Amino acid sequence: MLYEARADWAISCMKQVRPPRFRLGEARVSFGLYLIGYLILICGLGYAANLMHIPTQWIVVGVVVLAGLGIVSGVKATKQKDPS
Numbered sequence: 001m002l003y004e005a006r007a008d009w010a011i012s013c014m015k016q017v018r019p020p021r022f023r024l025g026e027a028r029v030s031f032g033l034y035l036i037g038y039l040i041l042i043c044g045l046g047y048a049a050n051l052m053h054i055p056t057q058w059i060v061v062g063v064v065v066l067a068g069l070g071i072v073s074g075v076k077a078t079k080q081k082d083p084s
Contacts, residue, residue, distance in 0.1 A: 031078040038070035 042063055049059045 031074050034074040034077060035070065038066070038074065042066045042070070 045066065046059050046063050049062065050056075
């Protein structure tokens with residue numbers, strides 16, 4: 001009987017717990033961190049390509065493509081779910 005009372009209490013407590021609401025500021029921080037990480041990756045790859053004596057025009061093309069991919073994947077990763 002005591003076990004049933006504890007189980008009922010635990011179930012009622014779980015029903016009252018709501019998931020945390022998404023705050024707008026958190027998405028900006030998350031996207032900002034994502035963007036900083038991608039910029040570090042792009043700079044490192046550009047520097048490595050320069051050390052390998054790859055022509056500058058191809059380094060610029062690679063940087064532009066990687067920047068576009070970084071923005072698209074960053075927005076996709078930090079996008080809010082539709083509440084409906």
